[in-house]
Amino acid sequence: MERTIKIAVDAMGGDHAPKEIIKGAVEAVKEMNAHVILVGEQQAMERELEKYSYDHTKIEKVFAAEVISTDETPTVAIRKKKDSSMVVGLHLVKEKKADAFVSAGSTGALLTGALFIVGRIKGVERPVLGTCLPDKHGFTFLMDSGANVDCKAKYLEQFAKMGSVYIENMYGIQNPRVALVNIGSEKEKGNALTKEAYELLEQTDLNFTGNIEPREIPFGKADVVVCDGFVGNTILKLAEGLSVALLGAIKEEITVGHYKLAAAALKKPFGNIKKRFDADEVGGAPFLGLQSLVVKAHGSSQSKAIKNAIKQCILFTEADIVSKIQNKL
Amino acid sequence: MERTIKIAVDAMGGDHAPKEIIKGAVEAVKEMNAHVILVGEQQAMERELEKYSYDHTKIEKVFAAEVISTDETPTVAIRKKKDSSMVVGLHLVKEKKADAFVSAGSTGALLTGALFIVGRIKGVERPVLGTCLPDKHGFTFLMDSGANVDCKAKYLEQFAKMGSVYIENMYGIQNPRVALVNIGSEKEKGNALTKEAYELLEQTDLNFTGNIEPREIPFGKADVVVCDGFVGNTILKLAEGLSVALLGAIKEEITVGHYKLAAAALKKPFGNIKKRFDADEVGGAPFLGLQSLVVKAHGSSQSKAIKNAIKQCILFTEADIVSKIQNKL
Numbered sequence: 075m076e077r078t079i080k081i082a083v084d085a086m087g088g089d090h091a092p093k094e095i096i097k098g099a100v101e102a103v104k105e106m107n108a109h110v111i112l113v114g115e116q117q118a119m120e121r122e123l124e125k126y127s128y129d130h131t132k133i134e135k136v137f138a139a140e141v142i143s144t145d146e147t148p149t150v151a152i153r154k155k156k157d158s159s160m161v162v163g164l165h166l167v168k169e170k171k172a173d174a175f176v177s178a179g180s181t182g183a184l185l186t187g188a189l190f191i192v193g194r195i196k197g198v199e200r201p202v203l204g205t206c207l208p209d210k211h212g213f214t215f216l217m218d219s220g221a222n223v224d225c226k227a228k229y230l231e232q233f234a235k236m237g238s239v240y241i242e243n244m245y246g247i248q249n250p251r252v253a254l255v256n257i258g259s260e261k262e263k264g265n266a267l268t269k270e271a272y273e274l275l276e277q278t279d280l281n282f283t284g285n286i287e288p289r290e291i292p293f294g295k296a297d298v299v300v301c302d303g304f305v306g307n308t309i310l311k312l313a314e315g316l317s318v319a320l321l322g323a324i325k326e327e328i329t330v331g332h333y334k335l336a337a338a339a340l341k342k343p344f345g346n347i348k349k350r351f352d353a354d355e356v357g358g359a360p361f362l363g364l365q366s367l368v369v370k371a372h373g374s375s376q377s378k379a380i381k382n383a384i385k386q387c388i389l390f391t392e393a394d395i396v397s398k399i400q401n402k403l
Numbered sequence: 404m405e406r407t408i409k410i411a412v413d414a415m416g417g418d419h420a421p422k423e424i425i426k427g428a429v430e431a432v433k434e435m436n437a438h439v440i441l442v443g444e445q446q447a448m449e450r451e452l453e454k455y456s457y458d459h460t461k462i463e464k465v466f467a468a469e470v471i472s473t474d475e476t477p478t479v480a481i482r483k484k485k486d487s488s489m490v491v492g493l494h495l496v497k498e499k500k501a502d503a504f505v506s507a508g509s510t511g512a513l514l515t516g517a518l519f520i521v522g523r524i525k526g527v528e529r530p531v532l533g534t535c536l537p538d539k540h541g542f543t544f545l546m547d548s549g550a551n552v553d554c555k556a557k558y559l560e561q562f563a564k565m566g567s568v569y570i571e572n573m574y575g576i577q578n579p580r581v582a583l584v585n586i587g588s589e590k591e592k593g594n595a596l597t598k599e600a601y602e603l604l605e606q607t608d609l610n611f612t613g614n615i616e617p618r619e620i621p622f623g624k625a626d627v628v629v630c631d632g633f634v635g636n637t638i639l640k641l642a643e644g645l646s647v648a649l650l651g652a653i654k655e656e657i658t659v660g661h662y663k664l665a666a667a668a669l670k671k672p673f674g675n676i677k678k679r680f681d682a683d684e685v686g687g688a689p690f691l692g693l694q695s696l697v698v699k700a701h702g703s704s705q706s707k708a709i710k711n712a713i714k715q716c717i718l719f720t721e722a723d724i725v726s727k728i729q730n731k732l
Contacts, residue, residue: 257636264633287640293648312617315620319538324653324673328672336664337669339664344653347649
C-alpha cells in the first residue's frame, strides 16, 4: 500500500487567513487525493472548518498559539515564536510528519525558518525561491525571485539546475530552455556576476540558451530564467505593479462618458486578460534546495491559490524532486 | 546680445535614420529658437533636407563619411571610426562648436565616446544615464538606467544628486523626492550596495524619501529613483516589454468576434493610454556628469522624439545644469 502524502498548511499566514486558507484546504481534499495538516490557533481553525462538510479523516489539526506577522524581523521571530503556526509547521516537515509546507505568511520569516529548521540538500549552496511569472503564453519560471540578494556565479549555476529539474518534472517540459537574465544578448554583456555565470552555465548539460534581456521575458522565450535575488525580486514586483498600473489607467480611460457602454461589453475579454496574467493559477513560489518542499503562497492568496499550492506539493513529493535535484548537482 | 545655442545631432543613428532624424531637426528649428548642426553622410542628409522648406541659417551640416552600427564593439568603433557621425558630433561638443549632442545610435558607443571625448565634470565618479520612465501620473526619472552595471554606493549618492539637480531645473519640480530602488521599504532591507547607499543618502541635503519597491515605481511615488545600471536597465526594459505584451494580449482578446465593435469604439481611449506610456513624449535619456549634455534618443525614435530631445538640450544649456551639478557634488 502506498503511503499517504501529507501537506502541512499554515492556517494563520496571509492577508485572508484563516478564512481563505482553510477554504482552500477543504477544496483541496475534496478535489484531489490530498491529506492536509492545518496548523494554527485552535478556535480560529475550528470556527472556519465548521462551515464546511468534508472527509474529516483527510484534514488533521495541529494547534499553535502564536502568529508571526509580516512586520517582525525574520530571524528574531523564528527564534522567539516557537509556538507559531509557521515554526510548528516547519518542524512537522523536519520530523517527517509532513512532506511539505505551505504558508502565505511573512516571506522573510518563512525563508529563514525553512533554511534553519528544514535544512538544505547536501551540496546546495543557497536554497532559491522560484516564481512562475505569468506571461503572454503561459509562464516563465523566475529564480531567484528574492531569497538571496547578493549572489556568486556558482549559486546562479545551481539555481539553473534546480529550476530545470523542477520545471521538467512538475510541468513535463522536456529539456527546458534555461536563460540568464542580462542587459544584453551577447555573451560579453552584463556585470561581473553575469559574465562569470555565463561561463559556468555554458559548461553544464542544461539546455542553456544564453542571455535573455528583461524585455523578452514577458514573451515566454525561456522556461527558466536565472538571476540574483535582488534583480529577480525587482522583476517580479515591477511586473506586478506595472500590470496593475496599466490596467488601472485603461479602466480610467474607458469607464467615462460614452465609452462606458463599450467597456461594459468587453468585461469578459478583460477578465480573460486578468486570468492570463493571474499568479493564483499556478500555486505558490517553491523554495528549492531544501530537504523537503516549502511553498510561499502570495500574501493576498485566496482559496484557489492555496488549493493549487497543495496540489503543487503533492506533485513535487510524488515526483521525488528532492532526490532528482541532489542527483543533478 | 545672447549667444546662439547650437545642438549637434547625429543624422545617421537609429532605426529610422536619416529620415526621421532630419524631419525632427527641421520641426525643431520651426517650432523653437533652435540652431541645429546635423552630422552625417552628405548625400543622405541633403536628399532628406531637400524635402522641407525651413530657415537655412538655422541648420548647419557637418559631413562624416562613416556610421557606427549597434552591433560593433563600442570601444573599438569609437577608436577606429574617427570619421563617423557619432565621433565627429562628440568632437563638436568637445571643441565647444556645439553645446550638446543628440544621437539615436548605439548606446554603448555613445556612452563610451561621450566619456572619452567630452569628458567628465571634475569630481564626478561615473557619468550616469537617466531615463524618464512613463507612469500613471507622468514620469519617474530612473538613474542609472544602464551606463554602469557594477556600482559602488558612492556612485549612487552622486546619481541621486545629479538627478535631483536635473529634475528641479528641467521640470521645475522643487526639492524633488529622491528614493532608492530596493526590494523592501525598511532601511535594513536590500543587498550590500543598497544598505550602504541608504546610509550615504540619509546624510545628504536631498529630499531623500527612503527605499522604493519596484511595484511602487509605476505609481509615481518618487521623482527620482536611483539604482545601479544593471537593475535600472532591467526596470526600463522589463517595463517596455511588459507594456507591449499586456497591450498585445488585450488586443488579442478584444479584436475577435462580436467584441470587435466595442473595441473599435474604444480606439481613442486606447490611444490615450499609449500616449500616457509613450517614451517619445519626454525626449531622450540624458547622460549626466559630462562637461556638456549628451542625449541618447531611443533607437526607434521618430521625428517627435528627436525634436523633443533637441528641446531638452536647449533647456539644459540655458539652465546651465553642468555648473549646478558641479556645485552640488
